Amino acid sequence: MDLKLDHHTKDGIEIVDVEGEIDVYTAPRLRELLIELVNNGFYQLVVNMEKVEFLDSTGLGVLVGGLKRVRAHDGSLNLVCTQERILKIFRITGLTKVFGIHDTVDEAITARKSEK
Amino acid sequence: MATVEVSFTPLPAHVRTARLVATAVARRSGVAEALLDEVRLAVGEACSRAVEAHRLHCPAEPVRIALTSLAGRFEVEVTDTGPAARASAGGSGSGAAGPGGAGDGPSLPPGFGIAVIAGLADDVEVSETAAGTSIRMSWPSSGTES
Numbered sequence A: 001m002d003l004k005l006d007h008h009t010k011d012g013i014e015i016v017d018v019e020g021e022i023d024v025y026t027a028p029r030l031r032e033l034l035i036e037l038v039n040n041g042f043y044q045l046v047v048n049m050e051k052v053e054f055l056d057s058t059g060l061g062v063l064v065g066g067l068k069r070v071r072a073h074d075g076s077l078n079l080v081c082t083q084e085r086i087l088k089i090f091r092i093t094g095l096t097k098v099f100g101i102h103d104t105v106d107e108a109i110t111a112r113k114s115e116k
Numbered sequence B: 001m002a003t004v005e006v007s008f009t010p011l012p013a014h015v016r017t018a019r020l021v022a023t024a025v026a027r028r029s030g031v032a033e034a035l036l037d038e039v040r041l042a043v044g045e046a047c048s049r050a051v052e053a054h055r056l057h058c059p060a061e062p063v064r065i066a067l068t069s070l071a072g073r074f075e076v077e078v079t080d081t082g083p084a085a086r087a088s089a090g091g092s093g094s095g096a097a098g099p100g101g102a103g104d105g106p107s108l109p110p111g112f113g114i115a116v117i118a119g120l121a122d123d124v125e126v127s128e129t130a131a132g133t134s135i136r137m138s139w140p141s142s143g144t145e146s
Helices: A027-039 A057-071 A084-092 A105-115 B012-028 B033-057 B112-120
Strands: A003-010 A013-022 A044-055 A076-080 A100-102 B004-008 B063-070 B073-079 B123-129 B132-140
Touching: A003 A027, A013 A027, A013 A057, A013 A105, A027 A057, A044 A057, A044 A084, A044 A105, A044 B033, A057 A076, A057 A084, A057 B033, A057 B112, A076 A105, A084 B033, A084 B112, A100 A105, B004 B012, B012 B033, B012 B063, B012 B073, B033 B063, B033 B073, B033 B112, B033 B132, B112 B123, B112 B132
Parallel strands: A013 A044, A044 A076, A076 A100
Antiparallel strands: A003 A013, B004 B063, B063 B073, B073 B132, B123 B132
16 A cells, blocks of 8 residues: 545645655655645644555655644644554654644644634 | 565665565464554564665665564564664764664664664563674464464
8 A cells, every 4th residue: 555645624724634654765755745734834833644554764754854843834734643552652752742632633623723 | 484575675665565464464463463564664663774784884784583482472583784783772972773763964863763672572682792783582473384
C-alpha cells in the first residue's frame, strides 16, 4: 500500500487525509504537501491518520517539521488517530505531549476553535 | 546460518520490502501476532537508518538483513557498511542518518530511529566497527525451526 494524500477545508481548518504507509520512501511527499499548504497560507492543520497503516520515525519527523512550520505562523497541527498501533509510536517517543491527538476530525476542529 | 537473508540496494523504496519479509519470517517463526507490529516497525527503522548511511557513503553497496529463528527467539540483524557513527541514541553532530530527511534539515535528532527501536525490542544490541554498524534485535517466539 502506497501513500495517498488529500486535503480539503472544513470550518476554516485545512484537513489533510493520509492513507497508507508513511515511511522513509513516502514521507517526503507528505513533507512537500505540508510545506505547500503553509506556503499557501494554511496555518491551521488537522492531519487525519485514521487510514494510516504504518508510521515510522521518518513520518514522525515530517509531522514535527510541519508543526514547527505552522507554529512559526501562530498556527496549529493536530492529529486524528484512534489506532493503537499508530498511537503506540507517539507514546514511546513522548510525542503525545507535543501533538493534540483527537478521535475524530470534528473533535479536532472543536478543540482548536475553543483554544482560540 | 540465518533462516532468511536479504540484501538490497540502498533505496528507500526497498525498506518496505524488508519490513514485509521480516514480518512474514517472524510470523512463521512463531512470534506472537501482537508483537509483529513491533518487529515491522523496528526492522523498518533499522533499515531506514542503514539506507541513509549507504546513500551518503556507499550507494553501490547493499544493505544486509539476516532473519534467524532460534529456539524461543526470533533474531534480526541489519548490517550496513557505512562509516560507524551516530547509531547510538545519544549521538551528536549534524545527523545525516536522522529522520526528517534531507532537503530541509532533520526535524528529529540523529539517533531517534535507534531510540524507537530500543523502545520496541526488548533485546537490542548496536555494534559499531570500522566495517560499519550492525543492529541486532530479538523477540520471543515459539518456533524451533532453524
